Amino acid sequence: GAVVSQHPSWVICKSGTSVKIECRSLDFQATTMFWYRQFPKQSLMLMATSNEGSKATYEQGVEKDKFLINHASLTLSTLTVTSAHPEDSSFYICSARDVREGFWEQYFGPGTRLTVT
Amino acid sequence: GQNIDQPTEMTATEGAIVQINCTYQTSGFNGLFWYQQHAGEAPTFLSYNVLDGLEEKGRFSSFLSRSKGYSYLLLKELQMKDSASYLCAVQDSNYQLIWGAGTKLIIKP
Numbered sequence: 237g238a239v240v241s242q243h244p245s246w247v248i249c250k251s252g253t254s255v256k257i258e259c260r261s262l263d264f265q266a267t268t269m270f271w272y273r274q275f276p277k278q279s280l281m282l283m284a285t286s287n288e289g290s291k292a293t294y295e296q297g298v299e300k301d302k303f304l305i306n307h308a309s310l311t312l313s314t315l316t317v318t319s320a321h322p323e324d325s326s327f328y329i330c331s332a333r334d335v336r337e338g339f340w341e342q343y344f345g346p347g348t349r350l351t352v353t
Numbered sequence: 354g355q356n357i358d359q360p361t362e363m364t365a366t367e368g369a370i371v372q373i374n375c376t377y378q379t380s381g382f383n384g385l386f387w388y389q390q391h392a393g394e395a396p397t398f399l400s401y402n403v404l405d406g407l408e409e410k411g412r413f414s415s416f417l418s419r420s421k422g423y424s425y426l427l428l429k430e431l432q433m434k435d436s437a438s439y440l441c442a443v444q445d446s447n448y449q450l451i452w453g454a455g456t457k458l459i460i461k462p
Contacts (some may be wrong), residue, residue, distance in 0.1 A: 279454040329395045344395040
């Protein structure tokens with residue numbers, strides 16, 4: 237099956253610093269990647285959708301200048317949390333989809349747990 | 354607006370059967386997914402329904418009625434490892450996934 241990796245799996249950073257999270261599709265080409273955030277005991281919240289080679293589409297209420305998304309290749313997307321604050325502490329999950337396959341399943345990465353102190 | 358409803362929490366006994374319901378109202382429909390999510394982990398794919406009827410996959414089955422905006426996930430021969438949250442998600446006309454809040458399933462011995 238399709239595999240999506242995320243790095244790092246967990247990170248602790250100080251308030252005011254920036255953190256970059258990588259999402260890679262390992263055995264398929266991801267034309268579309270999604271970034272989600274999940275707070276404890278809550279459902280997934282879609283932050284943005286990115287298509288390879290174009291700008292990400294952000295959901296309402298998500299600050300594009302704070303959450304920088306780059307999808308430079310068909311196998312890699314990055315999310316950078318800039319000037320992180322404790323309220324940004326959350327579980328960040330990426331997913332990837334190859335629409336050319338004609339099947340619309342999203343394959344999820346294992347997630348990155350971010351703690352901002 | 355778009356809306357996915359599923360029960361917040363359910364409890365069942367090991368070895369039994371449980372049915373988790375999901376109702377939806379979305380702008381367009383391009384399939385319904387069920388995912389399983391264990392605490393602290395990312396969701397894993399369970400099933401995909403785009404046509405009416407029942408899809409069976411081992412101990413898990415998923416049913417869809419598009420006219421009723423309704424789906425259910427049926428889990429048979431429950432095992433302790435089935436304790437998890439089960440997420441219902443509908444793909445809308447833009448092929449965007451709209452997520453339910455998830456149903457936390459607690460299995461008791």
